[in-house]
Amino acid sequence: MYFVVQLLNGLQLGAIYALIALGYTMVYGVIKLINFAHGDLMMMAAYFALIAMAKGAHPLLALAISIIMTTVLGVLIERIAYKPLRKSSRLSALITAIGVSLLLQNVAMLIWGSGAKTYPNLQASLPSFNIGHNTISSLSIITVVLAVLVMIGLYFFVEKSKVGTAMRAVSEDMEAAELMGINVNHTISATFAIGSALAALAAFLLCAAYPQVTPYIGAMPGIKAFIAAVIGGIGIVPGAMVGGFILGIIEALTKGFIPSQYSALSDAVVFAILIVVLLIKPSGIFGKVQGEKV
Amino acid sequence: MALLEVKNLSIFFQGLKAVHDVSFEIAEGEIVGMIGPNGAGKTTIFNLLTNVYEPTEGEIFVEGKSTLGQPAYKMVDMGLARTFQNIRLFKDMSVIDNVKVGFHHKGRYSIAEAVFRLPPYWREEQLYEERAEEILDIFGMGDMANLPARNLPYGAQRKLEICRAIASGPKLLLLDEPACGMNASETQELMDTIRLVKDRFHTSVLLIEHDMNLVMGICERLIVLNYGQVLAQGDPEEVRNNPEVIRAYLGSEGDPNALGC
């Protein structure tokens, strides 16, 4: 039974990773940039929701406010920091992304302090089930179901909608897409907007499960979500979901079954998985090997 | 034995037959042109020849040795060097250093010998310096040796790519649209450069080109591709009068001279 509970924990964590991973994978797909600030954007989203709730907003209203603010912030970041570098080297863009990540962390620290802020206990207001000696919160189930639904929606959005088609076109060849009359700037903005909104949702679900916010809560989940995106195949929407779930389950199981004084080592396991994937199937589970255009 | 032998070469990209059952040979000292409409598979063949892509079927032999399974960087050892359609220079390096990278695969001194500045380092570097200057002089670029490559005018950048390729001592030089973006007088100069390559360095040349004046002017033999297949081979006159070639060109693009790059 303990195993099933850990598995469910893993699915819950994996759903959150998957939501963050989607933002990474979509941005990477379209402009080939590892947006290091994505995890920190999620952290900002957590603060936005927290403030809204502190002002008395209903949690769902707080979530909506957080999504809107995070989306605006994400799009602004792209416009101000990344857009001027679209023609520069990869390295310049990466360093800028690191800069934005640091900037968000430090701005958050200046405004809200570096101490942990407690999130309202949302889990308590939700029903829970008992299986044997273990309690399962319905939050886990809601998280997983919500994440899967969002992902299915996103998949069809990218495959079928006009904006989604534009995204795929820009990701194939930005110049050709522009020549075909696609508004590249709008498409990239849309990509950042969707990624940011998903990050805000992830932040809300993460803090509902682990009710504490610090300026650093984005860092580790950010890295792990990126690793999830790589495992699934970077740039591929279903890949991010599968990668997120795999990573979440592995993390929960290692945390659940190794002695607690070594629990920090579960992060090392995640890292080891990344290396193994890169050695065995570098393009990820769903990825195709793609050479650079010559 | 032919210098280059391509046997039944095919590559499929997700079902698309980009190159299908292509066979041809190139003899020592030949200048061969590869022509065909856009998308006929010319650059893909270059990428196959230099092992950037792995063929789905078929095999390539250089002086009788199969290139199958060799990493791309080993191709210069086998005697193949290339230039790129969209110039790929080491832009922030000096002109002469660009040429010296071409010598890299012949380099024998180790990293330790370089770091401790032992005699093999001095000997080889001296040799590279002289040889690189010599190559640049032959191509009339001696006075640009210490400029950063990015500061060169367009035509000189194309020429520097050829210098770098020549430095690796190839038996066969692959030129991917060398006249692309050049005006008539620059193209004329390029023709002299290509002849120079053949005469001074005894290198065979295989070139992809849309500029029919250049192709007809220097190529001794032509290979015409269409839809990934060899449509015709032969000397320029033969090819020009080949009814299939005329149909392919008239059918798709009209006058062969009107083809852009």
Next chain:
Amino acid sequence: MDKAIRKNILKKYSLNIVLLLLGFILIQSLIVTGVLNSYAKQMIILVFINMILTLSLNMATGFLGELCLGHAGFMAIGAYTAAIFTKNMPMLPPGLAFFIGILLGMIMSGVFGFLIGVPAFRLEGDYLAIITLAFGQIISIFIRSLPFTGGALGLSGIKRMTNFPWVYGAFVFTLVFIICLMFSGHGRAILSVREDSIAASSSGVNVVKYKVITFVFSAMLAGLAGALYAHFQGNLVPTKFDYNYSIDIMVMVVFGGMGSMTGSILAAIILTLVPALLQGLAQYRMLLYALMLILMMIFRPDGVFGRKELTYDWIRQTYRKIRGRWKEDA
């Protein structure tokens, strides 16, 4: 013939050699005569350790063009390896133990660099950035949990062996090593990989091999800095080698100009001394660094000092330029 080149090179770098010697004599005599107080002496050693770190990261980021976000992790490996060795070898003469410890620290860092570089460089893309970022986080977790690293409390009682001659020697070694490597066929291969890996590969350069080699050297030199740091500080805490320290080093490289050795050295001096002198800014330091990274990439990606190197040729050319301008004005 050899002599001619040697003379040429000697001339090209004669200014640097003279400056290096003068610098040593000057600082060492200030220390020996007691003009500098102990705080100043410590700052000098820290500056030199940071110079080695910046130069080493510049190899990976400036010359190879790959982003490494875990440089402090390699430093940590060098620091702990060397410290654990010297602590367990009290029977060796301290200088010898220190020297061997440094070598072991460098080797260990290099081994980790190799283990990370091989999977990261097998494919195109920015995987090194993410792997080194993860590595930097993981290594401090490991240091905290392993039995022989002193855990979260850290490792103390390390013999303080690092004095000015040691760091200076290590700095000169680093500088000469990088210069001699970069001005050789191998250095050209490294640069060609940064400039255009496809063209490099078709010119016969084994791209993956050179990426791994450069990265391993970069890691080894970070290990050297770590070993020096351990025997300077006398104790090691895992939190020292966190992400922020990796970022500090990267900021120095970017500020000085990626690919510029002179820039790295100047940046390491400025960005070590200024924050130390302006303690009031400590709260805003990372914020300022963040803004600096973004603004530099947008407006001045070549660094504050650009890609110029301080050599005899450069001084002569600049001198001529200035003289020419004066004449025009007159």
